[in-house]
Amino acid sequence: MITLTINAQPFTVEAEPDTPLLFVLRDSLGMTGTKYGCGIGQCGACTILLDGQAARSCQVPVESVGDQTITTIEAIEQDPVGARVVAAWVGIEVPQCGYCQSGQVMAATGLLKQTPKPTEDDIAGAMTNLCRCGTYNAIAAAVRQAAA
Known part of the structure; x- marks a missing residue:
């Protein structure tokens, strides 16, 4: 189980540690405003904020987020x-x-x-x-x- 802070709310998800954050957001949590584009970090459709800085969520393993705050388009x-x-x-x-x-x-x-x-x-x-x-x-x- 991995605990994340997304849009100022705590979420606990069951995911493999190397699962891209994009898939956790979209598939596990239903936050579909973050889009899947290329899957290789080139297009930017999956951009979210990690501690206020833009990041391509298709390239962020969920285990690497730690205690950083995630902001999505929904918030x-x-x-x-x-x-x-x-x-x-x-x-x-x-x-x-x-x-x-x-x-x-x-x-x-x-x-x-x-x-x-x-x-x-x-x-x-x-x-x-x-x-x-x-x-x-x-x-x-x-x-x-x-x-x-």
């Missing part, structure tokens, strides 16, 4: 920075198909928690999630708006 608006990011996303109408957007929002929130006033280079360096619809300009604009 991101409870975080003041996350709420600003979501408001900017909605205001600018960033999503098209929407599949990557939970990961994008999590990555943007992680960036702004670490770097509240990011430069263009900071945004480009942190926002590396893939978007098949190509909304990168709108994503960058939403990050700038959330930081303002």
Whole structure:
């Protein structure tokens, strides 16, 4: 049994220690806002926050989480920075198909928690999630708006 703190709530799950956190979130706990994309940490659809920093949950073995706090898209608006990011996303109408957007929002929130006033280079360096619809300009604009 592994105990995790997710969205400020304790959860105890039965999982193999090397199970990716993504599968624990989606399959064991039903938190399907965190998306499965590539499974190799490249696309970013599975991005969550570990102690406030963006992490690709498909690459995080559940045993490695320890006492770190996990934040998923389901609770991101409870975080003041996350709420600003979501408001900017909605205001600018960033999503098209929407599949990557939970990961994008999590990555943007992680960036702004670490770097509240990011430069263009900071945004480009942190926002590396893939978007098949190509909304990168709108994503960058939403990050700038959330930081303002």
